[in-house]
Amino acid sequence: MVTIRDVAKESGFSSTTVSIVLNNAPLARYIPAATKKKIERAAQKLGYRPNQFARSLRSKRSHTVGVMVFDMTDPFCTLILRGIENTLYQASYLPILTDVHNEGSRFERYLEMLLDRRIEALIVIANWVFLDINLLGDLEKSSIPTAMIGCELKTDSISSIIVDNEVGGHLALEHLHSLGHRKIAFIRGPKALTDSSPRWRGIRNCAKQCDLELDPRLIADMPESRDPLASFELGYKLTEDLLRQKRPFTAVLAFDDMSAFGAIRALNKAGVRVPEQCSVIGFDDVSTSAIYSPSLTTVRQPMEAMGTSAVGIVVDGINAVLEKREITATHRKVAPELVVRESTRSVS
Amino acid sequence: MVTIRDVAKESGFSSTTVSIVLNNAPLARYIPAATKKKIERAAQKLGYRPNQFARSLRSKRSHTVGVMVFDMTDPFCTLILRGIENTLYQASYLPILTDVHNEGSRFERYLEMLLDRRIEALIVIANWVFLDINLLGDLEKSSIPTAMIGCELKTDSISSIIVDNEVGGHLALEHLHSLGHRKIAFIRGPKALTDSSPRWRGIRNCAKQCDLELDPRLIADMPESRDPLASFELGYKLTEDLLRQKRPFTAVLAFDDMSAFGAIRALNKAGVRVPEQCSVIGFDDVSTSAIYSPSLTTVRQPMEAMGTSAVGIVVDGINAVLEKREITATHRKVAPELVVRESTRSVS
DNA sequence: CGTTGGACCGGAAACGTTTCCGAAGCGTGG
DNA sequence: CCACGCTTCGGAAACGTTTCCGGTCCAACG
Numbered sequence: 071m072v073t074i075r076d077v078a079k080e081s082g083f084s085s086t087t088v089s090i091v092l093n094n095a096p097l098a099r100y101i102p103a104a105t106k107k108k109i110e111r112a113a114q115k116l117g118y119r120p121n122q123f124a125r126s127l128r129s130k131r132s133h134t135v136g137v138m139v140f141d142m143t144d145p146f147c148t149l150i151l152r153g154i155e156n157t158l159y160q161a162s163y164l165p166i167l168t169d170v171h172n173e174g175s176r177f178e179r180y181l182e183m184l185l186d187r188r189i190e191a192l193i194v195i196a197n198w199v200f201l202d203i204n205l206l207g208d209l210e211k212s213s214i215p216t217a218m219i220g221c222e223l224k225t226d227s228i229s230s231i232i233v234d235n236e237v238g239g240h241l242a243l244e245h246l247h248s249l250g251h252r253k254i255a256f257i258r259g260p261k262a263l264t265d266s267s268p269r270w271r272g273i274r275n276c277a278k279q280c281d282l283e284l285d286p287r288l289i290a291d292m293p294e295s296r297d298p299l300a301s302f303e304l305g306y307k308l309t310e311d312l313l314r315q316k317r318p319f320t321a322v323l324a325f326d327d328m329s330a331f332g333a334i335r336a337l338n339k340a341g342v343r344v345p346e347q348c349s350v351i352g353f354d355d356v357s358t359s360a361i362y363s364p365s366l367t368t369v370r371q372p373m374e375a376m377g378t379s380a381v382g383i384v385v386d387g388i389n390a391v392l393e394k395r396e397i398t399a400t401h402r403k404v405a406p407e408l409v410v411r412e413s414t415r416s417v418s
Numbered sequence: 419m420v421t422i423r424d425v426a427k428e429s430g431f432s433s434t435t436v437s438i439v440l441n442n443a444p445l446a447r448y449i450p451a452a453t454k455k456k457i458e459r460a461a462q463k464l465g466y467r468p469n470q471f472a473r474s475l476r477s478k479r480s481h482t483v484g485v486m487v488f489d490m491t492d493p494f495c496t497l498i499l500r501g502i503e504n505t506l507y508q509a510s511y512l513p514i515l516t517d518v519h520n521e522g523s524r525f526e527r528y529l530e531m532l533l534d535r536r537i538e539a540l541i542v543i544a545n546w547v548f549l550d551i552n553l554l555g556d557l558e559k560s561s562i563p564t565a566m567i568g569c570e571l572k573t574d575s576i577s578s579i580i581v582d583n584e585v586g587g588h589l590a591l592e593h594l595h596s597l598g599h600r601k602i603a604f605i606r607g608p609k610a611l612t613d614s615s616p617r618w619r620g621i622r623n624c625a626k627q628c629d630l631e632l633d634p635r636l637i638a639d640m641p642e643s644r645d646p647l648a649s650f651e652l653g654y655k656l657t658e659d660l661l662r663q664k665r666p667f668t669a670v671l672a673f674d675d676m677s678a679f680g681a682i683r684a685l686n687k688a689g690v691r692v693p694e695q696c697s698v699i700g701f702d703d704v705s706t707s708a709i710y711s712p713s714l715t716t717v718r719q720p721m722e723a724m725g726t727s728a729v730g731i732v733v734d735g736i737n738a739v740l741e742k743r744e745i746t747a748t749h750r751k752v753a754p755e756l757v758v759r760e761s762t763r764s765v766s
Numbered sequence: 767c768g769t770t771g772g773a774c775c776g777g778a779a780a781c782g783t784t785t786c787c788g789a790a791g792c793g794t795g796g
Numbered sequence: 797c798c799a800c801g802c803t804t805c806g807g808a809a810a811c812g813t814t815t816c817c818g819g820t821c822c823a824a825c826g
Contacts, residue, residue, distance in 0.1 A: 767826105768825105768826095769824100769825085769826085770823105770824085770825080770826100771822105771823095771824090771825100772821105772822090772823090772824105773820105773821085773822085773823100774819100774820085774821080774822105775818105775819085775820085775821100776817105776818090776819080776820105777816105777817090777818085777819100778815100778816090778817095778818105779814105779815090779816080779817100780813100780814085780815085780816095781812105781813085781814090782811105783810100783811085784809105784810085784811090785808100785809090785810085786807105786808090786809080786810090787806105787807090787808095787809100788805105788806090788807090789804100789805085789806085789807100790803105790804085790805085790806105791802105791803085791804080791805105792801100792802085792803085792804105793800105793801095793802085793803100794799100794800085794801090794802105795798105795799095795800090795801105796797100796798090796799090796800100
């Protein structure tokens with residue numbers, strides 16, 4: 071292993087100077103170009119690679135950020151992860167990925183491990199999580215820049231990035247209404263999910279605006295459930311229930327894409343063709359939506375952008391603590407976007 | 419920040435003893451229980467957490483393994499990642515996740531970054547990659563335990579885990595044949611993919627065994643393409659082409675699930691009902707397959723197990739280098755499994 | 767000509783561990 | 797009673813950086 075002292079010896083300068091030159095430290099202003107050249111050549115020749123352990127020990131920096139996911143298998147995650155990874159790459163940070171599997175104990179253990187590694191920031195993808203109050207406490211006292219994606223937060227110590235669920239709900243219903251649908255069935259999200267209520271509020275707003283009456287018998291509620299696959303099952307089951315009622319409807323507005331897929335499956339099974347006889351709209355725009363048969367009309371969450379945004383926030387945070395400025399949480403609410411595909415059609 | 423010396427002072431022993439006790443080093447045999455108790459209590463009281471930087475610098479260990487993915491958005495990845503993460507967690511390693519985006523330059527840069535971090539092992543998920551020969555060279559000279567998932571390898575410096583594509587292909591055709599299908603269309607994978615040819619070999623073997631003649635006019639070839647979404651598009655397009663030929667077929671055996679979805683979409687669009695009029699079988703069993711409409715019959719790759727297996731191999735490798743034993747690559751070929759769902763049906 | 771300040775560089779401390787080496791104490795067998 | 801081996805512990809040297817603090821030159825300025 072070749073150390074900085076080897077480079078010093080080879081180049082004829084001290085390790086101090088070598089360090090300054092190779093890191094382009096402020097003092098490098100005073101180093102003449104000739105010296106720099108020599109040192110760089112020596113480093114090059116010996117194939118010198120600084121030891122990150124020593125560097126970190128001395129500088130107290132890890133150039134690493136923790137990424138904590140509540141459930142990797144949720145398709146909601148992957149695009150966010152891509153956004154995070156890509157932006158971190160540009161900023162020369164490396165992500166440590168941890169999957170909490172929706173277990174509190176695992177959360178605690180991972181959080182400790184990450185803090186022990188002196189991660190410089192933390193990004194939490196809190197999709198589909200029924201967050202526990204004391205977990206948040208653990209997070210708050212960690213005192214490193216933290217951003218949470220997909221979960222509304224009131225704290226001013228943790229930043230958050232969420233989609234604007236209210237306008238999303240509005241968008242979805244508005245689309246169905248504009249296609250002429252009046253008898254619409256709804257699959258509402260679980261109460262415990264922070265997304266559910268604003269999304270529903272948007273729907274109600276839009277209904278009022280359109281003078282549309284919502285039939286309470288056509289509103290189904292998803293019970294709490296732990297994983298995204300369950301969401302599919304629930305969409306299926308609830309749609310079956312709705313069909314059994316024999317109350318006619320020409321469209322289903324599902325809580326998310328997964329439940330929308332479940333709904334489509336149930337409709338197909340019952341001999342109802344989508345979209346010819348019944349339209350279906352989802353929420354999220356997970357990657358499956360584009361390739362489904364029929365492809366799914368949905369309200370897209372700009373997931374990659376949300377990941378990028380989260381990294382932006384925490385990197386700012388890192389710089390803030392480096393410059394000893396006060397770090398202040400920011401709460402961003404990004405705009406959703408209607409993506410019209412095959413699963414919705416104007417009512418015949 | 420509380421250091422080991424603080425604990426030493428508090429407990430009344432030297433930092434040497436504290437270190438030995440807290441790490442349960444071999445020498446801890448000689449430390450009486452009373453001493454241990456005192457030290458542990460002191461550490462507890464002060465809330466001592468060892469500085470990983472210093473620890474790593476001294477012990478030359480990072481307890482970190484690099485995970486390199488060629489394309490995160492490929493649904494093939496997520497379950498593998500889950501398996502990797504979970505097994506690493508149990509072994510108390512933390513993964514650094516990098517996504518190469520199928521770019522050579524990114525591969526090189528990330529590899530350097532990972533090696534600089536002194537990762538103790540590397541796992542590469544090489545789905546859908548057209549591997550470059552010189553990239554492999556870089557990997558080989560890295561001299562840390564390395565496992566590659568999803569890409570057959572001959573080297574004996576890099577381990578590999580792949581599914582047995584040949585028996586997989588066999589399984590798929592056998593299933594269709596047993597359902598009575600005789601006129602079968604095939605979508606073959608791109609030549610450059612290492613999976614393609616063994617999978618096809620399995621199909622041919624099965625055909626011979628069943629005395630089934632393969633109609634060359636019903637065999638479509640996927641051109642090279644870079645991303646998994648393209649696979650869907652190609653499945654769609656090639657199936658359209660097949661249909662245009664007006665040569666009747668009652669089943670499609672697709673290269674993978676993505677192209678199978680494309681095929682289903684094309685069939686639906688052409689008014690052909692799946693599975694009533696035409697069966698479709700895929701390969702992989704990505705998470706979408708179970709929720710598709712109709713749900714997809716496919717040949718499953720045990721992805722989570724493959725991730726687990728990869729971790730097992732490299733962790734053994736790590737232990738081997740720790741004990742200065744020779745590390746020797748192992749090449750594992752895991753058995754695929756036929757998953758029968760709705761998209762295939764016996765020919766009427 | 768003395769002083770000042772900027773350019774250029776090096777010595778050595780510090781970061782917090784782990785571990786090598788050796789010392790002291792004590793029982794025990796010869 | 798001596799030597800030896802086991803238990804129990806501490807001093808101090810690493811590990812490889814970064815950076816504080818200072819030194820030496822030399823030009824310029826009053």
